Amino acid sequence: xxxxxxxxxxxxxxxxxxxxxxxxxxxxxxxxxxxxxxxxxxxxxxxxxxxxxxxxxxxxxxxxxxxxxxxxxxxxxxxxxxxxxxxxxxxxxxxxxxxxxxxxxxxxxxxxxxxxxxxxxxxxxxxxxxxxxxxxxxxxxxxxxxxxxxxxxxxxxxxxxxxxxxxxxxxxxxxxxxxxxxxxxxxxxxxxxxxxxxxxxxxxxxxxxxxxxxxxxxxxxxxxxxxxxxxxxxxxxxxxxxxxxxxxxxxxxxxxxxxxxxxxxxxxxxxxxxxxxxxxxxxxxxxxxxxxxxxxxxxxxxxxxxxxxxxxxxxxxxxxxxxxxxxxxxxxxxxxxxxxxxxxxxxxxxxxxxxxxxxxxxxxxxxxxxxxxxxxxxxxxxxxxxxxxxxxxxxxxxxxxxxxxxxxxxxxxxxxxxxxxxxxxxxxxxxxxxxxxxxxxxxxxxxxxxxxxxxxxxxxxxxxxxxxxxxxxxxxxxxxxxxxxxxxxxxxxxxxxxxxxxxxxxxxxxxxxxxxxxxxxxxxxxxxxxxxxxxxxxxxxxxxxxxxxxxxxxxxxxxxxxxxxxxxxxxxxxxxx
Numbered sequence: 001x002x003x004x005x006x007x008x009x010x011x012x013x014x015x016x017x018x019x020x021x022x023x024x025x026x027x028x029x030x031x032x033x034x035x036x037x038x039x040x041x042x043x044x045x046x047x048x049x050x051x052x053x054x055x056x057x058x059x060x061x062x063x064x065x066x067x068x069x070x071x072x073x074x075x076x077x078x079x080x081x082x083x084x085x086x087x088x089x090x091x092x093x094x095x096x097x098x099x100x101x102x103x104x105x106x107x108x109x110x111x112x113x114x115x116x117x118x119x120x121x122x123x124x125x126x127x128x129x130x131x132x133x134x135x136x137x138x139x140x141x142x143x144x145x146x147x148x149x150x151x152x153x154x155x156x157x158x159x160x161x162x163x164x165x166x167x168x169x170x171x172x173x174x175x176x177x178x179x180x181x182x183x184x185x186x187x188x189x190x191x192x193x194x195x196x197x198x199x200x201x202x203x204x205x206x207x208x209x210x211x212x213x214x215x216x217x218x219x220x221x222x223x224x225x226x227x228x229x230x231x232x233x234x235x236x237x238x239x240x241x242x243x244x245x246x247x248x249x250x251x252x253x254x255x256x257x258x259x260x261x262x263x264x265x266x267x268x269x270x271x272x273x274x275x276x277x278x279x280x281x282x283x284x285x286x287x288x289x290x291x292x293x294x295x296x297x298x299x300x301x302x303x304x305x306x307x308x309x310x311x312x313x314x315x316x317x318x319x320x321x322x323x324x325x326x327x328x329x330x331x332x333x334x335x336x337x338x339x340x341x342x343x344x345x346x347x348x349x350x351x352x353x354x355x356x357x358x359x360x361x362x363x364x365x366x367x368x369x370x371x372x373x374x375x376x377x378x379x380x381x382x383x384x385x386x387x388x389x390x391x392x393x394x395x396x397x398x399x400x401x402x403x404x405x406x407x408x409x410x411x412x413x414x415x416x417x418x419x420x421x422x423x424x425x426x427x428x429x430x431x432x433x434x435x436x437x438x439x440x441x442x443x444x445x446x447x448x449x450x451x452x453x454x455x456x457x458x459x460x461x462x463x464x465x466x467x468x469x470x471x472x473x474x475x476x477x478x479x480x481x482x483x484x485x486x487x488x489x490x491x492x493x494x495x496x497x498x499x500x501x502x503x504x505x506x507x508x509x510x511x512x513x514x515x516x517x518x519x520x521x522x523x524x525x526x527x528x529x530x531x532x533x534x535x536x537x538x539x540x541x542x543x544x545x546x547x548x549x550x551x552x553x554x555x556x557x558x559x560x561x562x563x564x565x566x567x568x569x570x571x572x573x574x575x576x577x
Contacts, residue, residue: 029434099147106456107151109133109142117144119299124547125291127440127469130154134470139451145292150444150463155471156496161504162453163445171504172196172446174463177304178295178315190369191508192443193290203362205351207369207508210262210346216511220317222261224416227519227575229269230254230276231527234561241562244533248556251382252280255374258422258516263370264329265336265345274348275325280322283375289315289335291550292441292465326364346370373509376551380438383554384540386524388432388484390532390559395486397527399425400564410568412527413576420518425525427489433499435484436540438552440469442501469540471498527569528561537540 092114099117103109110133112118122129122143130152133141139155140162153159163170163542172195191207194200209215230250238245249271256279258269268276289295295311297303304312336342337351347367350358358366389396402424407414420426445464450457473481477495489495500507507513524530536557537543545555563569 001560006049021184026167038149046545095147099144102147102149103144104142104149104151104456104458104462107140107142107458108137108152108288109144110137112144115146115300116296117146117148117299119145119293119296124292125541125544127437127467128541130465130467131470132471134467145335146301148299148463150465151458152465152467154467156471156474156498158453159466159471159498159502160496162451162464163195163501163537164452166447167503169447169449169451170445170464172448173505174444175445176290176292176295176298177301178289178298178311189365190372191365192369192373192505194365195446196448197488202358203365203369204508206350206358207366207388210349210366211509211512213511216515217270219262219512220416220515222258223516223519224260225267225274226254226261227380227416227516228413229257229574230520231523231569232573232576233271234524234528235563235573238561240527241560244558244560246556247386247560247561248379248383251379251386252276254382254520255379256280256371259330259374261345263346263367264333265343265348266329272573278321278325278562279371280375282318282325285314285318285323287372287376287551288546288549289318290443291359291548292444293548326367329367330364363527370509373507373513375439377507378513380551380553381432381436382520383515384436384438384538384543384552386434386522386530386559387536387554387557389540390530391536392484393529395428396525396530398486399428399521403522403526407526409526409565412523412565412569413572414522414526416519418519418522419515423490424486425521426518427486429514429521430489430497431484431486432517434472436552437469437472437499438501438548440467441550442498443505444470445505466498466502468498468501471496525562527563529564531560531562533558 081252096114099112099114110118110121113120130143131154134152134154135141139158140151140153143150143152155163173193175195191203194203207376230253233250233253234245234247237250253268253271253276256276260266260268270276289311297306297309297311303309306312315378330347333342333347337348342348347363350363350366402422403414406418406422442465445466447458447460447462447464449460451462475481480488500510500513534557536555538554540552543554544552546553
């Protein structure tokens with residue numbers, strides 16, 4: 001600070017009587033001048049009041065602080081009370097100058113509040129609020145989360161321009177304090193949440209190889225086993241249709257077992273297993289820490305200093321619990337590989353691939369990607385879909401008739417080799433993906449170079465949100481976007497869908513997810529008639545159980561799974577067992 005003061009206008013020192021003192025006011029004197037220099041620099045950057053000169057600011061500040069100095073000496077205790085108010089007030093004022101300067105020139109957007117920006121306005125159902133704002137500010141506008149400007153993209157056309165034509169420029173991810181610095185401090189991040197780097201390119205290459213179409217074909221036997229087990233659990237826990245049941249645990253077991261089988265070569269055969277409860281609980285909590293709106297300390301640094309922060313403590317606990325089961329899964333696979341008893345799986349294949357050159361942290365990143373991807377998106381979508389179908393017997397009937405063109409009622413377990421040849425069920429899957437958009441805001445991006453959009457230069461390092469929910473509900477694409485209607489995909493098979501993201505960082509596991517969803521829908525709808533038990537609202541916004549979460553999760557519910565042909569279903573289940 002004293003270096004700054006040496007550069008100040010020394011004529012000010014000579015012209016101000018209070019600053020000539022050689023007594024204890026020496027420190028105050030240089031503090032006044034230094035503070036004036038700092039503020040003048042801020043004002044120059046912000047171009048706030050060009051009419052005022054440097055001397056005007058420093059003289060005003062020096063005079064005001066000199067007066068305060070006298071008051072402090074005369075009334076120290078009273079001055080402490082004044083300082084307790086004045087310091088936060090000055091912080092807010094200076095922060096507002098900084099926040100104002102951070103905005104992207106040329107882009108409209110809603111006005112925010114001091115310190116927090118627009119955080120208070122988007123704490124719940126953020127994607128829907130962004131969609132509403134787009135009607136006022138246009139498809140592309142900016143918000144501020146704390147001091148951080150964020151460009152929000154809300155239409156199919158603008159998404160194609162920004163994320164399609166600028167795929168490389170938008171190839172990175174922002175780092176958030178809670179998720180990246182606390183939760184992921186030891187095990188690292190998933191591929192989807194990692195900033196752009198050479199390591200990311202290696203991990204994406206490994207994941208792409210494991211999730212491309214030829215690889216997905218090799219996983220059909222696993223899809224067959226897990227989807228059969230899913231149908232068997234629906235029948236068993238539902239008492240053969242005699243009692244209502246919450247399908248979520250069965251859906252979670254399906255997704256978790258498939259993820260563990262593909263990545264580590266081990267199954268979760270039952271939801272009663274201890275590992276099932278631990279992983280589903282921890283991954284659900286960690287998913288909340290990835291929320292772009294649920295963690296205020298990500299955007300307001302002062303909150304990180306709070307020693308009583310429950311968010312930080314909980315994040316650290318979840319990190320430790322996740323590390324424990326990840327280490328156990330890795331150690332178990334290593335032991336089986338040493339003994340030569342391991343089953344082929346992604347983790348083992350990458351370890352044995354000498355060209356992959358992935359370190360332990362990168363291997364863990366791929367594992368976390370497989371684990372969280374299935375539990376977050378596939379699980380949640382199936383839960384929404386089963387609930388909605390229970391209230392739409394008309395759609396169940398259409399799907400049943402379409403399936404029976406290929407399989408009879410006495411063949412409840414449709415072939416696992418069927419790659420979406422039933423057009424109506426394939427359309428039903430796509431409509432569920434569109435209508436519910438369980439990841440309403442695709443994982444945020446960060447630009448690695450300047451981007452120009454409609455005359456506005458968006459600088460390098462800016463955060464972008466793809467509002468997948470708004471893009472999937474775009475009235476310029478669909479005349480009836482808010483209606484659930486699978487037939488739209490038979491009418492417009494090439495229409496865009498944004499549930500898996502767009503551009504360089506779109507979900508690498510979309511082929512596997514679609515194949516899994518199709519088979520689950522085929523077997524469930526050919527085996528059961530789904531009947532409602534609760535009066536649940538299946539609207540994607542109103543029915544969201546946690547509007548602050550990254551993933552839109554439906555409210556808890558129960559339905560009845562009534563077998564269409566009980567004898568045939570029992571026979572197939574017995575054979576599978």
